[in-house]
Amino acid sequence: MFHFEATLLAHLFFGLSLLVILPLLRRRDLVLHLLLLLSLGILFYASSLATLFIGWEMMGWSSYFILASSARVATLQRYILFNLGGAFALLGAIALLYGFMGSLEYRDIDASLLPPWAMNAIALLLFVAVFVKSGIIGLHDWVVDSYSEATPLFSAILSAILSKAGIYLFIVMFMVLLKEGATEPLLFEIMAWLGVITSIVATFKAISQDEMRRLLAYSSIAQIGYIITILALMQGFALEAALYHTLIHTLIKLLLFMNIASIIAITQKERFSELGGMIYHAPVLFLLLVIGIIALAGMPLLGGFNSKFLIYTALLEEKRALLLGAVMFSSASAFLYCYKLVYGIYLGQRPQEASLHVSPKSYYLPQLLSAALLVLLALLPSLPVGYLSVIGVELGFAPLDDSNLFILQSAFGSFHGGALMGAFGVAFVALLGLLQLAHSKAKKVKDPLDISYCGEVPRSETNLHFGYGMGYELHRISFIAPLLRHHSRVLWDRLSLIASDFSALLSSLYSLSAQHVTLLALLLFTLLLLGGQ
Amino acid sequence: MLLLDLLLMLLIAYGFGFLYYGLYRNLSARVHGRFGPSLAQSFSDSIKLFVKEESTTFGWMFYLGPVIMASGAVLNVLFIPFLNQGESLQGLSSYGNLIVVLYLMVLGPLGNALGVGSSGNPFGVMGVTRGLTRLLALELPFYLAAIGVMIDAGSADFGIIMQAQSTQSNMFAHPLLFAAAFISFLGFMGKSPFDVVGAPQEVYSGPATEFSGKFLALLMSQSAMFSFAKLLLMVNLFWGGADHLGELVAKTFVLFVAATFIGSVYARFSTVQSVEFLIRIPTLLGIVGLALL
Numbered sequence: 001m002f003h004f005e006a007t008l009l010a011h012l013f014f015g016l017s018l019l020v021i022l023p024l025l026r027r028r029d030l031v032l033h034l035l036l037l038l039s040l041g042i043l044f045y046a047s048s049l050a051t052l053f054i055g056w057e058m059m060g061w062s063s064y065f066i067l068a069s070s071a072r073v074a075t076l077q078r079y080i081l082f083n084l085g086g087a088f089a090l091l092g093a094i095a096l097l098y099g100f101m102g103s104l105e106y107r108d109i110d111a112s113l114l115p116p117w118a119m120n121a122i123a124l125l126l127f128v129a130v131f132v133k134s135g136i137i138g139l140h141d142w143v144v145d146s147y148s149e150a151t152p153l154f155s156a157i158l159s160a161i162l163s164k165a166g167i168y169l170f171i172v173m174f175m176v177l178l179k180e181g182a183t184e185p186l187l188f189e190i191m192a193w194l195g196v197i198t199s200i201v202a203t204f205k206a207i208s209q210d211e212m213r214r215l216l217a218y219s220s221i222a223q224i225g226y227i228i229t230i231l232a233l234m235q236g237f238a239l240e241a242a243l244y245h246t247l248i249h250t251l252i253k254l255l256l257f258m259n260i261a262s263i264i265a266i267t268q269k270e271r272f273s274e275l276g277g278m279i280y281h282a283p284v285l286f287l288l289l290v291i292g293i294i295a296l297a298g299m300p301l302l303g304g305f306n307s308k309f310l311i312y313t314a315l316l317e318e319k320r321a322l323l324l325g326a327v328m329f330s331s332a333s334a335f336l337y338c339y340k341l342v343y344g345i346y347l348g349q350r351p352q353e354a355s356l357h358v359s360p361k362s363y364y365l366p367q368l369l370s371a372a373l374l375v376l377l378a379l380l381p382s383l384p385v386g387y388l389s390v391i392g393v394e395l396g397f398a399p400l401d402d403s404n405l406f407i408l409q410s411a412f413g414s415f416h417g418g419a420l421m422g423a424f425g426v427a428f429v430a431l432l433g434l435l436q437l438a439h440s441k442a443k444k445v446k447d448p449l450d451i452s453y454c455g456e457v458p459r460s461e462t463n464l465h466f467g468y469g470m471g472y473e474l475h476r477i478s479f480i481a482p483l484l485r486h487h488s489r490v491l492w493d494r495l496s497l498i499a500s501d502f503s504a505l506l507s508s509l510y511s512l513s514a515q516h517v518t519l520l521a522l523l524l525f526t527l528l529l530l531g532g533q
Numbered sequence: 534m535l536l537l538d539l540l541l542m543l544l545i546a547y548g549f550g551f552l553y554y555g556l557y558r559n560l561s562a563r564v565h566g567r568f569g570p571s572l573a574q575s576f577s578d579s580i581k582l583f584v585k586e587e588s589t590t591f592g593w594m595f596y597l598g599p600v601i602m603a604s605g606a607v608l609n610v611l612f613i614p615f616l617n618q619g620e621s622l623q624g625l626s627s628y629g630n631l632i633v634v635l636y637l638m639v640l641g642p643l644g645n646a647l648g649v650g651s652s653g654n655p656f657g658v659m660g661v662t663r664g665l666t667r668l669l670a671l672e673l674p675f676y677l678a679a680i681g682v683m684i685d686a687g688s689a690d691f692g693i694i695m696q697a698q699s700t701q702s703n704m705f706a707h708p709l710l711f712a713a714a715f716i717s718f719l720g721f722m723g724k725s726p727f728d729v730v731g732a733p734q735e736v737y738s739g740p741a742t743e744f745s746g747k748f749l750a751l752l753m754s755q756s757a758m759f760s761f762a763k764l765l766l767m768v769n770l771f772w773g774g775a776d777h778l779g780e781l782v783a784k785t786f787v788l789f790v791a792a793t794f795i796g797s798v799y800a801r802f803s804t805v806q807s808v809e810f811l812i813r814i815p816t817l818l819g820i821v822g823l824a825l826l
Binding site: 452453471 | 583584585586587588589590591592593594596597599600601603604607608611612625628629630631632633636637639640643646647650651652653654655656658659661662665666668669672673676677680681683684687688689690737742743746747748751804805808809812819820823826
């Protein structure tokens with residue numbers, strides 16, 4: 001039934017869906033979650049555009065109903081409006097394709113038969129669908145609100161897997177079905193820059209957030225931005241880099257959102273300004289989060305670096321220096337929100353009045369699983385390359401070298417994951433031993449307020465945890481401040497005002513007096529008569 | 534054999550790191566019209582701190598912070614080749630490349646920032662925040678220059694990058710990229726005007742505020758080694774590396790003196806000023822440099 005050329009690609013995406021959703025299944029909304037899983041199966045394993053669209057729509061609606069249990073009405077409206085917009089664009093593209101091909105089956109589609117204008121129109125419509133789902137800047141409002149208002153577990157599903165649906169759609173449409181189509185290269189160029197601009201703006205927005213899940217939502221948008229940029233190159237190695245980053249981002253976001261779900265369960269708080277100092281109450285969660293942020297920052301020694309390395313080398317291979325500079329700039333800026341995430345929750349001083357609960361044990365499983373995989377991928381960076389390479393070959397690209405699992409190869413160089421981890425491990429143990437053996441004894445401070453404070457003594461009511469506000473100085477930097485100030489919601493609000501004015505005008509036609517209606521009917525009749533002549 | 538090579542590299546980085554640290558204090562004192570401490574003062578300070586009877590700690594993360602930082606510095610030294618030919622003093626450079634090193638440079642400071650944060654001292658985290666905010670603009674010109682160098686050589690491998698400069702070093706082949714990278718390099722070395730991170734009069738030494746005794750000694754030692762690694766990186770990327778140890782010492786010394794003199798005469802930029810300057814001037818230089826490739 002499902003035999004089209006990218007079956008392994010479908011396996012990869014559906015496998016990731018299972019990895020994310022299965023550990024998070026709960027009695028609450030169980031049916032809807034299973035429906036969501038089913039819709040993802042239909043979407044990924046579709047062999048005709050009709051099935052693909054049904055999967056796409058089912059995914060949207062089932063997640064809408066899950067979201068409805070916790071989100072505000074305005075958020076739900078935003079969610080459904082944006083997603084319907086995306087779905088209509090997809091439907092438009094499918095309709096156009098059907099018009100030219102006369103079939104909705106994947107195997108019947110031959111994009112080389114499409115005239116350029118139709119191909120470009122289809123590409124534009126598909127871009128809208130992909131961009132809405134990926135939260136490209138300007139179309140991202142629904143992402144941030146729904147991530148922060150969903151139940152903590154559903155936030156993890158939204159970010160870890162549902163955000164990848166757009167990526168899948170792009171790959172299937174542009175790299176499988178419409179590969180031979182004469183799409184204007186400028187469109188992909190615009191897409192590449194939109195991706196990187198999204199990741200830069202979203203990174204700055206993430207830094208200035210006070211709510212944990214809003215920070216992570218913007219971070220997701222930024223990471224998907226990289227994938228969009230790299231996919232726009234339409235090359236085999238870029239596809240593999242994008243898929244590798246998809247895999248890594250799924251693991252990272254599952255880990256981070258579940259970590260935050262645990263913290264919300266323990267403290268009942270969601271804001272950095274109300275948290276802090278949790279490290280000694282929840283050391284395991286702290287370590288898990290540290291693994292998550294080091295991977296998110298793309299540091300070596302954890303899997304996050306592997307996909308960043310592939311993305312960078314793919315851009316180098318294409319000699320896209322400025323695009324790469326922008327991606328690296330966004331990536332370096334992300335260190336700030338990564339640190340804010342760990343500092344705001346676990347470090348600094350603990351608030352006074354806090355009462356703590358216990359986090360459900362089951363929340364640890366997905367975190368431990370993700371962390372273990374991220375460590376394994378750091379040690380064996382080429383582990384998924386064989387699989388990704390086969391996908392690339394299926395889609396008609398050259399295979400990658402995965403002869404040594406410890407070494408990640410690229411056209412611009414390689415690195416040895418085992419050597420990196422080994423060297424760091426030996427240095428760490430040796431230096432720790434040196435510190436332990438030192439004559440000097442470490443004396444632990446008993447009172448957390450016993451700190452160097454410019455010769456003064458802080459009191460318990462002194463606010464020492466104001467570091468949660470890091471990132472506010474970005475508002476004073478001339479080229480960043482406008483990015484933080486201008487909110488795309490203003491644009492959408494204006495659009496909605498224009499729409500409501502227009503609909504008021506239309507509705508006034510229905511509430512006219514009898515004389516006016518008669519006059520209007522006469523006018524229409526005259527026009528018809530004139531037209532008839 | 535490899536082990537001996539690695540140890541020798543660490544020893545050279547440690548020795549020259551402290552020598553340059555002493556020289557830096559001396560040279561900047563002369564520029565300011567003072568005599569300054571003796572050359573070995575920083576080294577003896579670090580030994581003295583290491584054998585102090587007591588060091589304050591705030592818990593295990595605080596303890597591990599300097600260890601992660603120092604491990605990061607060690608890795609940087611080991612993954613950047615000291616020489617552009619032969620088999621000695623190459624360390625683990627064949628297991629990594631320039632992109633790995635660019636990210637390793639941030640690993641240590643980020644690890645230490647965890648230790649700083651766990652002390653609960655607001656000055657520490659203020660310093661870290663300043664550092665990370667400055668970093669977002671500081672890295673950009675350096676990245677642009679590094680991208681140019683990699684595209685020019687067709688590889689991120691250090692050996693190939695140095696080989697590509699056998700006829701003409703990148704400093705003369707791509708002067709704008711060198712200028713962009715050098716301005717960033719001043720910031721990486723903690724030199725004025727980009728030394729807002731640990732400003733003693735403002736944030737009470739910033740990230741180093743709570744560290745004392747053996748922790749401070751470890752931080753000083755890693756700082757010396759890390760500085761040498763940064764000098765090494767610049768020499769490899771823009772001056773074609775070094776054929777032998779003597780050339781390496783000469784090249785790193787010239788670069789170090791240039792950075793020290795510039796750092797001694799400039800006043801400190803605020804965080805916002807640093808970011809705005811770095812985004813305007815060196816980034817623009819980097820972009821024009823890339824366009825001319």
